[in-house]
Amino acid sequence: MTLATQPYKGARDFYPEDKRLQKYMFGTIRKVVEQFGYEEYDAPILEPLELYLAKTGEEIVNEQTYAFTDRGGRQVAIRPEMTPTVSRMVAARRQELAYPLRWYSIPNLWRYERPQRGRLREHWQLNVDIFGLPGIEAEMELIQIADTILRSFGSTHDMYSIRINSRKLMDFILKDYLELTPTQINTVCKLIDRMHKIPHAEFMAEVDAVFTPSQRDAGASNKLIGLLKIKQLQHLPEVIREHESAKELKQLMDMLDDARITNAVFDITIMRGFDYYTGIVFEIFDNDPNNNRSMMGGGRYDGLVGLFGVEPVPTVGLGWGDVTMQNFLEGHDLMPNLRPETDVYVVLIGDVYSKALRIIQDLRNMGANVAVDLSGRKPDKQIKSAAKKGIHYAMFIGEKELDEELYEIRNLLTGVEERHSAARIVSIVTDYREEEI
RNA sequence: GCGGAUGUAGCUCAGUUGGUUAGAGCGUCUGAUUGUGGCUCAGAAGGCCGUGGGUUCAAGUCCCAUCAUUCGCCCCA
Numbered sequence: 001m002t003l004a005t006q007p008y009k010g011a012r013d014f015y016p017e018d019k020r021l022q023k024y025m026f027g028t029i030r031k032v033v034e035q036f037g038y039e040e041y042d043a044p045i046l047e048p049l050e051l052y053l054a055k056t057g058e059e060i061v062n063e064q065t066y067a068f069t070d071r072g073g074r075q076v077a078i079r080p081e082m083t084p085t086v087s088r089m090v091a092a093r094r095q096e097l098a099y100p101l102r103w104y105s106i107p108n109l110w111r112y113e114r115p116q117r118g119r120l121r122e123h124w125q126l127n128v129d130i131f132g133l134p135g136i137e138a139e140m141e142l143i144q145i146a147d148t149i150l151r152s153f154g155s156t157h158d159m160y161s162i163r164i165n166s167r168k169l170m171d172f173i174l175k176d177y178l179e180l181t182p183t184q185i186n187t188v189c190k191l192i193d194r195m196h197k198i199p200h201a202e203f204m205a206e207v208d209a210v211f212t213p214s215q216r217d218a219g220a221s222n223k224l225i226g227l228l229k230i231k232q233l234q235h236l237p238e239v240i241r242e243h244e245s246a247k248e249l250k251q252l253m254d255m256l257d258d259a260r261i262t263n264a265v266f267d268i269t270i271m272r273g274f275d276y277y278t279g280i281v282f283e284i285f286d287n288d289p290n291n292n293r294s295m296m297g298g299g300r301y302d303g304l305v306g307l308f309g310v311e312p313v314p315t316v317g318l319g320w321g322d323v324t325m326q327n328f329l330e331g332h333d334l335m336p337n338l339r340p341e342t343d344v345y346v347v348l349i350g351d352v353y354s355k356a357l358r359i360i361q362d363l364r365n366m367g368a369n370v371a372v373d374l375s376g377r378k379p380d381k382q383i384k385s386a387a388k389k390g391i392h393y394a395m396f397i398g399e400k401e402l403d404e405e406l407y408e409i410r411n412l413l414t415g416v417e418e419r420h421s422a423a424r425i426v427s428i429v430t431d432y433r434e435e436e437i
Numbered sequence: 438g439c440g441g442a443u444g445u446a447g448c449u450c451a452g453u454u455g456g457u458u459a460g461a462g463c464g465u466c467u468g469a470u471u472g473u474g475g476c477u478c479a480g481a482a483g484g485c486c487g488u489g490g491g492u493u494c495a496a497g498u499c500c501c502a503u504c505a506u507u508c509g510c511c512c513c514a
Contacts, residue, residue, distance in 0.1 A: 006505085063438085064512080081514045111514065114438085116507085125514070193513090274514080297514085319514060349472050383474040398472060410473075417473080 010113075010121025020338040022124070025325060026106055029126055032149045036141065038102040038128060043085045045108070049075040051084045064111045078110045082127040083276075083304065083317060090131055090315075091308030099132030099313075106322075118293055118324050126325075128298075129317035131305070136252045138316040139280045139300065140259075146284055146296055146318060147261050154334050160295075163267035164252065164282045167299070168245035170271070173227065177240060178220050184210050188224070193271050195228065233266050245279075252280065276301045280316075286324075288331045295324035343429040344409070345386035346372040347379050349398030356397045359407075359422055366426040370395075387412045393429050 007013045014022060030040070049067050066078040079085060082105060090097065105127050115121060128145055130138045143162060150160060174185045187210050195203055204225060211221045230236055233250050240246055249266060256264040272281045279300035286295055298318025306312030329335050346360060353374070363370045371391070373382040379396070386394045396408040409425050410417040420428065 004505090009505090064514085083514085109514065113512075114510095116509070119513075123514085190512095197510095272513090294513090321514075347473075378471065379473045381474085385474090387474050394473080396473070400472085408473085412474075415475085 008121075010115040012120065012122070016340065017338075020340070021326070021335060022322065024336065024338055025322060025329070026124075028152055029106070029149055032152055033104045033126075033128055033145060035148075036102065036145050038104040038145075041086070041089065041103050041105050042107065043079075043082075043089060043105075045079055046076050047079055047085060047088075049077040051088065052077055052080065064113050066110050066112055079107065080109055080111050081319070082107050082109065082125065083129075083274075083301070083319070086127065086129055086317075087304040087315070088308060090313060091305045091310050094305070094310040094313065097131075100138070101131040102129075103131070104128045118291070118321075118327055120323055124322040126320040126322075127317060129315060131313050131315045133316070134302070134314040136248055136255070136280065138314075139252055139282070140255045142298055142316055142318050143256065143261065143264065143282060144259060146298075146320070149320075150284070153329055155328075155332055157261075157263040159287055159332050160263065160328070161285050161287055162256075162261065162264040162282060163270050163285060164249065164264060164280065165267055165270040166245045166249050166280050167272075167277045168279050169240070169243065169249065170268075172243050172245060173240060177237075178224055179215075180210075180220075189271055192228065192269050195269050228268060230268060231266070248280065272297055272299055274301075276304055278302045282318075286328045286331065288328075291327055291331050293324065295328050296320040339390050339392060341369055342371045342389070342391050343369045343433055344371075344393040344395050344425070345382075345389070345391045346370060347382040347386070347394050347396050348373060348376075349379055349396055352398060352402060355402055359397065359402070362422055363426055366423060368426045368429050383410075383412070392432055395425060 012018070049065070052065060065080050068076055070076050085107075086103065086105070090101065106124055107127065108122055108124050110122050112121065113119070128142060130141060143164075147162065170189075174180050174188060180188065188207070191203070191206055191210070198206075207225060207228075208216070208221050215221065227236070227240075233241070233246060233253065236246060253264065253266060270281055270283050272283070277299040279302065281297070281299035283294040283297040286292060296318060298316065300314070300316045302312060302314045305315065326335075344363070346356070348356060356372075360370055360372055373385065375382065375385075383394050392412060394410045394412055396410070401407045406419045406421060407425060408417055408419055409428065
């Protein structure tokens with residue numbers, strides 16, 4: 001029985017070239033989020049299972065969570081999402097924190113399910129949350145952050161669309177306007193979520209089947225179907241438009257317009273899976289028809305912190321998975337060609353190792369990242385290794401160089417070779433590193 | 438949990454109606470007078486044909502099971 005070399009199902013190994021991409025993505029994200037004044041936090045990957053039982057949604061906890069009993073008999077879960085954890089942390093220091101609170105994290109999360117494109121068992125997810133603001137300025141800021149992140153990767157507004165809806169609005173429509181029962185509301189919500197995935201006729205039939213004959217006679221079924229076709233807030237019936245939640249949506253859309261975020265639209269079919277959303281919900285979709293899925297989602301959840309027995313804190317948050325982000329960037333050809341962190345690869349010629357040690361350490365002290373071959377192979381083999389690793393410069397150190405204190409440095413891309421002092425070499429190779437970014 | 442597709446060298450794949458000793462390209466390693474990669478040339482290593490069973494004189498090839506990968510569905514963090 002030989003050991004398998006592949007990683008655990010649905011999880012990824014990050015070889016250096018993969019890790020470089022991840023570092024690039026997370027680095028770009030961090031820069032933007034910190035520009036908006038958000039602070040990074042973190043927490044354990046294990047939580048008591050009950051943390052998720054309270055609010056996440058039954059199926060997710062029962063079937064999609066990695067859970068086990070620890071040696072002390074405690075029920076433990078590997079975190080499937082970060083929102084309960086961050087709510088717990090805020091609740092624990094409810095009184096002493098300075099609001100509004102702006103926090104972010106990039107945790108790895110696990111879900112037990114069948115892997116498919118864009119969805120693995122382990123993924124990293126950017127979580128950005130703002131606590132303590134009841135007004136839609138909070139939603140505005142998070143959407144702005146998401147938009148800024150995409151822009152700083154080099155994408156343009158035609159590549160993605162921001163779709164916005166409100167749970168509060170949907171509640172009003174389904175409960176008060178259409179007068180549906182809680183069971184009917186549940187079924188309809190799930191149906192709406194699938195609207196764009198199933199044939200139109202089938203969808204219509206399934207919607208119609210939800211209603212009782214008397215409701216149908218009163219026109220409720222046709223009303224709902226009519227509503228679901230609406231693409232703009234102003235086309236909603238007046239009673240709905242006058243509702244507080246619709247006015248909020250309108251304000252938010254106007255703010256986005258003022259901020260020149262022109263690819264944001266009202267979309268009545270955006271529901272989000274979690275039970276805990278209480279207000280505005282939003283998602284960003286890739287416009288590429290080959291990857292037409294939601295890559296980021298978020299919304300307002302004002303009730304979660306309060307579950308821990310403290311005064312509730314109004315909160316808006318977003319979650320953005322690394323897998324969907326990477327699919328988007330690759331699909332639009334936005335992933336840069338990244339080089340390793342090593343600036344220069346030292347090729348030792350002859351038996352000069354101990355004599356070269358000092359100059360090599362000088363290079364590092366002056367700021368260069370320096371790898372030394374150390375294999376004692378012929379120069380051609382050493383150069384080949386450097387080139388294969390993607391390192392941009394090779395530096396030759398032999399007796400002659402040590403005597404003259406001038407070293408050959410070769411650009412491995414162009415093949416151009418020059419002789420310089422150690423200080424000059426450091427400035428050449430580190431200048432190149434700057435250019436790359 | 439359900440359905441489809443695919444498993445042959447490190448990678449991408451050929452392999453005829455079942456028929457000797459399983460192939461190519463790329464990659465890897467060695468060498469072409471030991472201080473310079475990419476081009477060229479010569480050579481080498483590397484495979485229980487995913488695994489187990491069955492049919493057959495004979496299985497990489499046909500049948501069954503199983504495992505794995507992958508694309509969908511359910512569900513969505």
